[in-house]
Amino acid sequence: MPEIDAQRLLRDLYDLRKIGTYKTGVHRPTFSPQDVESRHWLVARLTEAGLDAEIDGIGNVYGRCRAPGRKLLLGSHLETQNHAGWLDGAMGVLYGLEVARALGHGIDVAAWADEEGHFGSFIGSRSFIGQVTEAEIDGLKDRNSGVPLREALARAGFAGRPRRVLDPDRYLGYMEAHIEQGAELDDKGLKIGVVTAIVGSHRFRIVFEGVQNHAGTTRMAIRKAAGVALVRLAAAIEDRFPAVAGLRTVWTTGRITLDPGQPSIVPGGAEMLFQFRDTDPALLETLDAALEALVAAANQGPCRVTLAERSDSTPQAMDAAFQAALTRAAEKRAPGLYQSMPSGAGHDAQVLAEKLPSCMLFVPSIGGISHHYAENTADADLVLGCQVFTDAAADILGR
Numbered sequence: 109m110p111e112i113d114a115q116r117l118l119r120d121l122y123d124l125r126k127i128g129t130y131k132t133g134v135h136r137p138t139f140s141p142q143d144v145e146s147r148h149w150l151v152a153r154l155t156e157a158g159l160d161a162e163i164d165g166i167g168n169v170y171g172r173c174r175a176p177g178r179k180l181l182l183g184s185h186l187e188t189q190n191h192a193g194w195l196d197g198a199m200g201v202l203y204g205l206e207v208a209r210a211l212g213h214g215i216d217v218a219a220w221a222d223e224e225g226h227f228g229s230f231i232g233s234r235s236f237i238g239q240v241t242e243a244e245i246d247g248l249k250d251r252n253s254g255v256p257l258r259e260a261l262a263r264a265g266f267a268g269r270p271r272r273v274l275d276p277d278r279y280l281g282y283m284e285a286h287i288e289q290g291a292e293l294d295d296k297g298l299k300i301g302v303v304t305a306i307v308g309s310h311r312f313r314i315v316f317e318g319v320q321n322h323a324g325t326t327r328m329a330i331r332k333a334a335g336v337a338l339v340r341l342a343a344a345i346e347d348r349f350p351a352v353a354g355l356r357t358v359w360t361t362g363r364i365t366l367d368p369g370q371p372s373i374v375p376g377g378a379e380m381l382f383q384f385r386d387t388d389p390a391l392l393e394t395l396d397a398a399l400e401a402l403v404a405a406a407n408q409g410p411c412r413v414t415l416a417e418r419s420d421s422t423p424q425a426m427d428a429a430f431q432a433a434l435t436r437a438a439e440k441r442a443p444g445l446y447q448s449m450p451s452g453a454g455h456d457a458q459v460l461a462e463k464l465p466s467c468m469l470f471v472p473s474i475g476g477i478s479h480h481y482a483e484n485t486a487d488a489d490l491v492l493g494c495q496v497f498t499d500a501a502a503d504i505l506g507r
């Protein structure tokens with residue numbers, strides 16, 4: 109079995125961490141100067157490794173092996189959440205680079221643009237599988253700054269470049285390594301997670317319409333307080349969902365707004381952003397029905413309650429044969445210290461899985477911390493994960 113160069117891997121990880129350092133983490137939002145620098149840095153590393161590397165018109169870094177024969181595509185992302193961790197995304201990309209070097213040929217490497225969703229939803233990987241139209245790009249803006257994606261691409265120097273699109277015949281499949289971003293492996297003292305499926309999520313904007321009025325003169329009996337209706341529904345969800353949810357189902361009320369949000373005004377409007385996630389499509393439908401029933405019940409009160417907007421992502425099962433290859437590699441390098449588990453977070457692999465057999469490997473996150481500058485994984489675990497990933501890639505390539 110091919111051995112990785114542990115020092116080379118760690119050196120690259122620590123070098124990349126220097127681009128956009130923030131405390132012990134990094135701040136590299138999509139198409140910020142630091143993010144653009146990291147993409148050029150990666151192109152240089154891939155080129156050194158003998159790949160044909162470039163940045164395409166959506167900002168994807170794509171390194172292609174020149175040798176003939178079917179390849180594996182390995183990737184993740186380089187940008188980060190704001191003021192976040194140094195391994196989320198970066199680790200998977202540099203595992204790809206190290207596997208390409210350790211195996212010599214048969215590996216293409218990608219860093220997908222904007223997995224973290226500063227502008228949209230998986231625009232890099234979705235562009236690669238042909239799902240992003242020019243009109244979608246026209247409409248996207250940075251969620252924080254409002255800068256249009258077109259302008260950000262132009263500033264980055266990527267505007268006008270062709271967008272690379274998947275040639276499915278080139279690949280045996282797609283592999284992505286990632287930190288777990290949860291505490292399960294760390295809590296159990298395990299080193300490797302073999303991902304079975306990536307959760308789907310159903311996301312809702314729930315709107316409450318009441319009547320705005322004076323907080324001093326409006327008697328309680330005649331109020332139509334939108335905020336009260338919202339709080340009642342949020343509490344009803346917390347009461348009801350445990351009875352219908354699965355063992356790993358999660359649900360979140362993420363943002364609540366009252367309109368107006370003033371101390372002396374009964375709010376006439378309110379809205380909440382709500383989502384739930386699970387790997388089981390049937391369970392997601394059950395939860396839809398439970399939510400709709402609660403909303404119907406809420407409409408018996410003084411305010412009008414509507415599910416105004418929703419967006420869904422579907423759960424994606426990982427390829428069984430690829431999972432088996434990861435499990436064999438884990439058993440060899442970390443006997444007894446691995447488990448199969450779903451991914452509660454979304455990843456580019458769920459997009460690639462629509463077109464290619466795909467799999468994911470997790471390494472432990474210390475304390476389960478992620479999307480925070482304290483995010484970390486022990487060096488030994490970073491090295492072990494990459495070796496398991498490399499062995500599995502070699503196995504799938506038939507070496």
Ligand SMILES: [Zn+2]
Binds near residue numbers: 185196197223286
């Ligand atoms: Zn990530």
